[in-house]
Amino acid sequence: MTVATAPARPLRIGPIDLDVPVVLAPMAGITNTAFRRLCREYGAGLYVSEMITSRALVERNETTMRLIRHHESETPRSIQLYGVDPKTIAEAVRIIVAEDHADHIDLNFGCPVPKVTRKGGGAALPWKSKLFADIVDQAVKAAGDIPLTVKMRKGIDRDHLTFLDAGRAAEDAGAAAVALHARTASEFYSGHADWNAIGELKLAVTSIPVLGNGDIWSADDAVRMMAETDCDGVVVGRGCLGRPWLFGELANAFGGAGKTVDATLGFVSDAFRRHAELLVEFFEDEDRGCRDVRKHVSWYFKGYPVGGDIRTGLATASSLAEIDELLGRLDRSAPYPGADAEGQRGRAGHPKKTALPEKWLESRELASSASEMMRGAEIENSGG
Incomplete structure (x- = not known):
């Protein structure tokens, strides 16, 4: 199998230098320590934990405290946090920093799961622009010298796009990078990712790295995404399911030292x-x-x-x-x-109207009555 190659393009996220511009996307129930270690055995990059609910971390839920642990071989260590309340997320960040649980923190604003979005969480949250900015701002301040990044979707649907505003807000708040899954919440994982949107975000956000996510099933796809969008790195999700050696192919494609594979x-x-x-x-x-x-x-x-x-x-x-x-x-x-072993993996789903709180789209400001309702968005079985 011939794989396209690109000039070496290391990636810097805050103080973290990566030999190749590749990030493992957080996937609920998938990217635990075992899978991250396996992927590392083949390639290089940044390997992010499965999503951690900020409230559960603050409350020191036993399962959550286990999930934030890293094997001694993992470096740099990366944790993704999810939440809807600026104070709770900031407190979760402070715990991670004070107790030395990670070298990098990512915030999830990409979850399209109805039980999350109908409470105003996940991909629905950036529509409330001030709330989004407050969360990122307080999290960055709590992180101190630990780089904090943001992962998001294009928006709720094609009529309610948020990625450009959110990207600029994250940049202004001091985020170390932004990653865009180039689909809306209503698209779920269906159809084709809109790589043009990644290019638009790259033009709008100029002082920090912009990472692209969506439809990277092979190293060729990753090389092509970076060439077409000028993004600074790629985030790989479903494409590595059952193919952890993809990270070796990606490392080789970007001038790194990945394990060469004969996939018998x-x-x-x-x-x-x-x-x-x-x-x-x-x-x-x-x-x-x-x-x-x-x-x-x-x-x-x-x-x-x-x-x-x-x-x-x-x-x-x-x-x-x-x-x-x-x-x-x-x-x-x-x-x-x-070809029989290639292509899409995981469930794509079908486009559908995003479940949202009542009157959510009427204003980009958060009504005071919505705060308690949104607490229900902080559940543990969601993903981005």
């Missing part, structure tokens, strides 16, 4: 087994780790000659021994299947 079925099997092993270590529970890796089966083996019985077995296995026995039945010499 044997190679993919070993990667899947390593993922399961790391999950067992992360959860400190073999059954739980093996259950968690089940969601990855279809992604890893997309396009490969793996029979239904083995796929079903891997999707129900509860021990590493069971996984080993099933993987041992595969033809390890089966070659990379090409």
Whole structure:
């Protein structure tokens, strides 16, 4: 498989220097320590945690405190925070800084999940421009020397775009970079990302890096996005599901030192087994780790000659021994299947009207009565 290459373009986010301009996107239930470590074994870049709810962190929820932990091999360490209240987010940032939990903090304003947006959170929040600016401003001040970045979407829908205003507001507040998932909330993950919007944001935000996100399924896509938009780096989400070695291909494409891959079925099997092993270590529970890796089966083996019985077995296995026995039945010499293994991964969904609080779009100012309602947006099972 031939991969396009680009001139070396290191990325600087505040004091953090990255050899390649590549960021792993936060994905709920995916980008835990195990997956981040696996991706690092193949390539380089910044690997962000799954989304952490600021209120849960402030309240020191047991699960949340576990999720913010990093393995000793992880550097730089990155945590993404989500919330709707400036004071709570600032307090969560202060905890991260004071207790040395991370070297980089990202704020999530991209979640399109209805149960979040109908409370005014996620991708709905930048519509309230002062609230958005207050959150970023207070978070940046609380972060001190730790670089704080912002990830967002284009807006609520095509008639209510916010990304240019939000990008400039984040820049003015002192954010170290902004990342744009080039879809609106109403598009969810459907259709094609609007890379033109990334180019527009790059023209509007001139003093800090602008990162592009959306439809990067291969290193070729990443090279092309940067060439077409002049963005400073790429954020990779669903494209690495079942393909952690994509970060090696990305590193090589941008002049770094990534692991060269021959993605035979044997190679993919070993990667899947390593993922399961790391999950067992992360959860400190073999059954739980093996259950968690089940969601990855279809992604890893997309396009490969793996029979239904083995796929079903891997999707129900509860021990590493069971996984080993099933993987041992595969033809390890089966070659990379090409196009059948490429393209979109994960659920795309369908365009739909974004669920919003009543009268949310009537004003870009937040009504005083909405504050209590918005507390319900801070739930733990959302994503960007």
